[in-house]
Amino acid sequence: MSEDQVVIKNTSGSTAGAGSGDFHQYRSLRRKERFRLERMEKEFREKKENEEYEKRRQERLKEEQEKQEKNASKRKKKKEKLKLSKVKRKIKQIQEQLISAGLPAEAEKETQQRDDSSDEDEQPEKEKAEGEPKEKKEERTEETDAKRRKLEAEEKKEDQ
Numbered sequence: 001m002s003e004d005q006v007v008i009k010n011t012s013g014s015t016a017g018a019g020s021g022d023f024h025q026y027r028s029l030r031r032k033e034r035f036r037l038e039r040m041e042k043e044f045r046e047k048k049e050n051e052e053y054e055k056r057r058q059e060r061l062k063e064e065q066e067k068q069e070k071n072a073s074k075r076k077k078k079k080e081k082l083k084l085s086k087v088k089r090k091i092k093q094i095q096e097q098l099i100s101a102g103l104p105a106e107a108e109k110e111t112q113q114r115d116d117s118s119d120e121d122e123q124p125e126k127e128k129a130e131g132e133p134k135e136k137k138e139e140r141t142e143e144t145d146a147k148r149r150k151l152e153a154e155e156k157k158e159d160q
Contacts, residue, residue, distance in 0.1 A: 004036065
């Protein structure tokens with residue numbers, strides 16, 4: 001039999017008087033019940049402690065994971081920045097070589113345009129959204145060119 005089950009032996013009827021062994025039986029039953037209750041309380045405490053431990057453990061793991069992700073993103077940004085600076089340095093070297101080789105100023109302009117386009121790639125999306133699109137800038141230059149031509153034509157007419 002398991003320890004949880006309590007079997008009462010030699011029970012006396014309601015009409016019988018208390019015998020010499022009844023107190024000893026009562027005392028052993030009381031002791032068994034006390035041990036059973038202590039064991040139940042101990043199991044409950046252990047279960048509660050294990051749950052609290054697992055909860056704290058999960059929180060620590062979550063915090064650690066977040067910290068690792070944050071550091072990984074920092075490392076990635078630093079690596080990208082270093083790579084970009086190397087590319088810029090290389091462009092600058094090429095530009096200096098072209099200048100020292102005596103190539104026309106157009107080559108300088110082309111390299112400058114490449115630098116400008118790489119700078120635009122670096123801008124965050126928010127800044128790009130705030131700035132004017134290139135299409136509008138081109139439209140404005142076409143409009144201003146058209147107005148300028150119109151004014152020049154009017155001036156020629158007046159001179160003639």
